[in-house]
Amino acid sequence: MTPNFPLFVLTALILASGCSSQPLVPPTPSTYAIADTSDTLLGEAIEQASALHGNQSGFRLLVNGLDAYAVRLLLMEAAEASIDVQTYLYHDDVTSQLFSHFLLRAADRGVRVRLLLDDFGHGGQEPMLAALASHPNISVRLFNPFSSRTLPYLDMLTDFSLKSRRMHNKTFTVDNQAAIIGGRNIGDTYFAADPITGFADLDVLGIGPFARKISTSFDTYWNHSLASPIGSLWDGDEPTLEDTRQSLLTISQSEQAQTYLDRLRSLDILNELRQQQLQLNWATSEVVYDHPDKLLTDPDDDADHMAPELARLLQDSHSEALIISPYFIPGDGLVRKFADWNATGARVLVLTNSLAANDVAAVHAGYANYREDLLASGTELWELKPRPIASTGNKSPFGSSRASLHAKTMVFDRRYVFVGSMNLDPRSVDLNTEIGAVIDSDTMAANAAEGFLEVLPAFAWRLQLEEQPGVFGTSNELIWLDEQQSPPVIVSEGQEPEAGVWRRFQAWFIGLLPVESLL
Numbered sequence: 087m088t089p090n091f092p093l094f095v096l097t098a099l100i101l102a103s104g105c106s107s108q109p110l111v112p113p114t115p116s117t118y119a120i121a122d123t124s125d126t127l128l129g130e131a132i133e134q135a136s137a138l139h140g141n142q143s144g145f146r147l148l149v150n151g152l153d154a155y156a157v158r159l160l161l162m163e164a165a166e167a168s169i170d171v172q173t174y175l176y177h178d179d180v181t182s183q184l185f186s187h188f189l190l191r192a193a194d195r196g197v198r199v200r201l202l203l204d205d206f207g208h209g210g211q212e213p214m215l216a217a218l219a220s221h222p223n224i225s226v227r228l229f230n231p232f233s234s235r236t237l238p239y240l241d242m243l244t245d246f247s248l249k250s251r252r253m254h255n256k257t258f259t260v261d262n263q264a265a266i267i268g269g270r271n272i273g274d275t276y277f278a279a280d281p282i283t284g285f286a287d288l289d290v291l292g293i294g295p296f297a298r299k300i301s302t303s304f305d306t307y308w309n310h311s312l313a314s315p316i317g318s319l320w321d322g323d324e325p326t327l328e329d330t331r332q333s334l335l336t337i338s339q340s341e342q343a344q345t346y347l348d349r350l351r352s353l354d355i356l357n358e359l360r361q362q363q364l365q366l367n368w369a370t371s372e373v374v375y376d377h378p379d380k381l382l383t384d385p386d387d388d389a390d391h392m393a394p395e396l397a398r399l400l401q402d403s404h405s406e407a408l409i410i411s412p413y414f415i416p417g418d419g420l421v422r423k424f425a426d427w428n429a430t431g432a433r434v435l436v437l438t439n440s441l442a443a444n445d446v447a448a449v450h451a452g453y454a455n456y457r458e459d460l461l462a463s464g465t466e467l468w469e470l471k472p473r474p475i476a477s478t479g480n481k482s483p484f485g486s487s488r489a490s491l492h493a494k495t496m497v498f499d500r501r502y503v504f505v506g507s508m509n510l511d512p513r514s515v516d517l518n519t520e521i522g523a524v525i526d527s528d529t530m531a532a533n534a535a536e537g538f539l540e541v542l543p544a545f546a547w548r549l550q551l552e553e554q555p556g557v558f559g560t561s562n563e564l565i566w567l568d569e570q571q572s573p574p575v576i577v578s579e580g581q582e583p584e585a586g587v588w589r590r591f592q593a594w595f596i597g598l599l600p601v602e603s604l605l
Contacts, residue, residue, distance in 0.1 A: 114227075114313075114314070114315050114318075116308075116309040117200070117225070117305075117308065117309070118305050118309075119168065119170065119259070119262045119298075119301035119302070119304065119305055120167045120168045120198070120261075120262055121262065123166075123167045123168070123261040123262045123263055126166040126167055126261045126263070127164060127166060128161075128164055128165075128166070128260065128261045128263045128264060129261060129263050131362060132144075132263045132264065132293045132294060133263075133294075135293070135294075135366075136293070136294040136295070139294070139368045141295060141370065142294070142295075142368045142369055142370055143292045143293060143294040143295050143296035143297075143368070143369065143370075143371055144292065144293045144294055144366035144367070144368050145290055145291065145292050145296070145366060145367045145368075145369060145371070145525055145527070145530060146290070146291045146355075146364065146365065146366050146367070147288065147289075147290055147291075147503075147505070147530070147534060148266070148268070148288070148289040148290065148291055149288060149537075150278065151270075151276060151277040151278030151279070151284065151285075151287065152277065152278050152349055152350055152353055153353060153355045154266075154268075154270055154276075154277060154287070154289050155181060155277040155278075155279075155350065156350040156353050156355060156356050157266065157291055157355060157359070158185070158258060158266065159184075159185075159188055159350070160356065160359050160360075161258075161260040161264055162188040162189065162191075162192050162260065163188065163191075163192075164260065164261075165192050165195075165197045165260045165261055166195075166196075166197065166261060167197065167198065167261045167262070168197060168198045168199070168200070168259075168260070168261055168262060169189065169192055169197055169198070169199045169200070169258075169259070169260050170199075170200045170202075170257070170258070170259045170260075170301065170304045170308075171189070171199075171200070171201050171202065171257070171258055171272075172202040172203075172253075172255050172256065172257040172258075172304055172307060172308075173202075173203060173204070173255075173256050173257075173271050173272050174203075174204045174206070174207055174252065174253060174254045174255070174256060174271055174507075175204075175206075175207035175208075175271035175272065175273060176203050176207060176208045176209065176211065176271070176272045176273070177207075177209055177271070177272060177273030177274065177275075178209035178210065178211050179273055179274045179279075179280075180274055180279060180337070180340075180342050180343050180346060181272065181273060181274050181276075181277045181279050181346070182209075182272050182273050182274075183334060183337045183338075183343075184337070184338055184343055184346075184347075185272050186214070186218065186334055187334035187335065187337065187338045189201065189218070189224070190218065190221070190224070190330075190331055190334060193221050193223040193224045194221075194223075196223065197223060198223050199221075199223060199224045199225070200224075200225050200227075200304075200308060201215070201218070201224065201225070201226045201227070202226075202227050202229060202253075202304070202307060202308055202313060203215075203226070203227075203228055203229065204228070204229045204230065204252050204253040204254070205228040205229060205230055205231040205232055205238070206230075206252050207271070208228070212235070212316065212319075212320045212322070212324075213320070213322065213323070213324040213325060214324075214325065214330055214333075215316050215320075216316050216317065216320045216324040217324045217325050217326065217327050217329070217330040218327070218330060219315070219316050219317060220324075220326075220327050221327055225315065226315070226316040227308065227313040227314060227315050227316065228313070228314055228316055228319060229252075229253040229307065229310075229312055229313050229314075229378075230248065230249065230251070230252060230253060230312045230381060231312075231314050231319050232249060233245070235319065235320065235321075235322070248381060248382070250517070250604070251380075251381045251517045251518055251519075252381075252518050252519075253307065253312075253378070253381075253518070253519050254507050254508075254514065254518040254519060254520050255267075255303070255307065255375065255376075255507055255519055255520060255521040256268060256269065256270060256271060256289075256507050256521070257300050257303065257304055257521060259297055259300050259301050259304060262297060262298060262301050263293060263294075263297050264291065264292070264293045264297055265291070265292055265293075265296060265297040265300035265301070266289050266290065266291050266292075267289065267290060267292075267300060267505065267506060267507070267521055267522070267523060268287065268288050268289030268290055268493075268494075268505050268506065268507070269285075269287045269288055269289065269412075269492050269493050269494050269506075269507055270285075270287045270289050270492075276492070278349075279346050282488055283445075283488045283489075283490060284488070284489060284490070285490050285491070285492035285493075286470070286489060286490070286491050286492060286493055286545070287492040287493045288410075288493035288494070288495050288505060289505070290503075290505040290523065290525070292371070292523070293366070296371055296373065296523070299371075299373040300373065300521075303373065303375045303521055306375075306377065306378065307378050307519075310378040310379075312378055312381060312382075313378075367525075367527050367529050367530040368527075369525050369526055369527035369530060370525075370526050371523050371524060371525045371526065372395075372523065372524045373521070373522075373523050374392040374395045374396055374506075374521070374522055374523070374524065375392050375519070375520065375521035375522070376390060376391055376392045376518075376519040376520055376521070377390035377519075378390075378519055380519050381519060385516040385517055385603075386516075391515070391516075392508070392520060392521070392522070393515050396504070396508075396522065396524070399496070399498060399502065399504065399524065400420070400423060401423075402498075403427065403430060403432070404427055404432050404434075404498050404499050405431075405432050405433070405499050406432060406433045406434075406435075406497075406498070406499055406500065406535070407424075407427060407432065407433070407434045407435070407496065407497075407498055407499075408435050408437075408496065408497040408498075408535055408538060408539075409434075409435065409436045409437070409496045409510070410436075410437045410438075410491070410493050410494065410495045410496070410538075411436070411437075411438055411494055411509050411510040411511070412438060412439050412444070412490070412491040412492050412493065412494070412509060413438075413439075413444075413446060413449040413453075413509040413510075413511045413513075413514075413605075414436065414438040414439075414449075414453050414509065414510050414511060415449065415452040415453050415456070415510070415511040415512060415602060415605055416453075416456050416460070416510060417456075417512070418459075420510070421456055421459050421460055421463060422463075424460065424463050424464075424465045425463035425464065425465075428463055428464030428465060429464075433466070434463075434464070434465045434466065435465070435466040435467075435468065436460065436465060436466065436467055436468065437468045437469075437470065437491065437538075437542065437546055438453060438467075438468075438469060438470070438491065439469060439470050439490060439491045440469035440470055440471065440472065440546075440547065440566075440582065440583065440584070440585070441454075441582040441585040441589060441590065441593055442471075442472040442582065442583065442584040442585040442589070443469070443470040443471065443472040443489055443490045443491060444490065445490050447589060447592040447593045447596065448592075448593075448596045448601070448605055449511060449605050450593050451592075451593040451594070451595075451596040451597035451605075452511070452512075452596075452597070452601075452602045452605040453511075454593065454597060455597060455602075457549065457564060458551060458562055458564070461549060461550065461551045461564075462551065466548065467548070467549040468542060468546040468547065468548050468549070469546055469547050469549060469566070470489060470490070470491045470545060470546050471489065471545060471546060471547060471584075472488060472489055472490075472584055473488060473489055489545070494506055494507060494508055494509055494510075494522075495534075497531050497534050497535045497538070498531070499531075500528065500531045500532045500535055501526065501527070501528050501531050502524055502525065502526055502531060503524070503525045503527065503530055503531045503534055504522055504523070504524050504525075505522060505523055505525070506520060506521055506522020506523060507520045507521055507522065508520035508521075508522050511605055512602060512603050512604070512605055513604065513605055516603070517604070543568075543569040543570045544570050547566040547567060547568060547569075547577055547583065548566075548567045548569050548574070549564055549565070549566055549567070550564075550565050550567060551563070551564065551565075552564075552565050552579075563579060563580045564579075564580060565578070565579045565580075566578045566579075566583050
């Protein structure tokens, strides 16, 4: 999720000048992925399957939040050698606490656990994290730490050039054999456990060579100078490890946690895993990620950026491009690229959040400036409805009463699938660090495209431009269509549907400020 800076902070940043550099924490001992895990149960099963597919990896898209969480838990329970977790946000809620509980269970079995969190979003859980790090098999590091543990976000004003740039990567790797990457942080809203708000998100599980590539990226961040052991940062009182173990056990046995776990037990994907019959797509892939030095260099210097590697997908001609980006600010260059594709007869479709569904009004303000140009170029533009549609049954990615898009994926020509943490906005491209994978699979891409297009009208409104007569001639007006109806029904004309007056004012006002490069 893009950092949700308050409006007054955005205004202050325009007036701020200069910044101070903060000394980095002294280097800490390097550790690396355990290379040879072929003798583990996962290793034996996965390497036997991989031997039949050469240099290909096995992939499974995790669309549903319950599936995504269940696979993580089952892999943690199966771990024998190592678990590496890298995430931007680590919420203080039921699924996060259950996650910590299962990490501790694995460590108690002798599994080495490395937990790498960005310092922006662990919800004040430093005492618990420090207690976990006292376990001989658990290490916790915070990436790009704030200088103050009591007023951390003050650095956003005093050292903005560094502290506003965050590690946005999400990876999860077990025994160097199976890995998950995608858009999900660790928290209820990502795993269909929040009854109020649910993110429609997407991960991909990969086994085989893919997992080793993710381990390499993890090691690059884990051993970087910006990754500081929590023990070097937290100097307050902390619960004992035994107190933390008991607290997490109590939470795992609570009614709320058990109700959630009961929802997982009947999932089809769990039965597939238990019977070692998980349906996978075997394909070649390329893992792309920003080097962590990106946070230390000028945003205009793209030597450490993944964007140039990914750009080849956006440079080639395509017959179809399906793009899902919750925070979408294309810039003039990408608008022109879409226009070029459309001119060749390609279908270019973008799904992003409506203002009512977007959790970051500032990003919507930046995106809104490009809507008319996108539509004029021939791009199909869809915006997520703020409420999920119950009639879609088990195809719904939501588990809540309010919906927001959080998946970051692209499908090209029913052949290539990109899944990762990267939004198509300036913050992901130039400021934060990201990771993603390009998977070359006709079957996987076609299934993803067909499934997406099938449910799209139920979940999103389609935008169109309509000429309206006026005193000074005709002008273009945006209209939002509900294409689930036949014929399509106009939901709104010229005004963001289902967004309140204050929300619309926020987006309008931020749209006046010269802050697009920060969004």
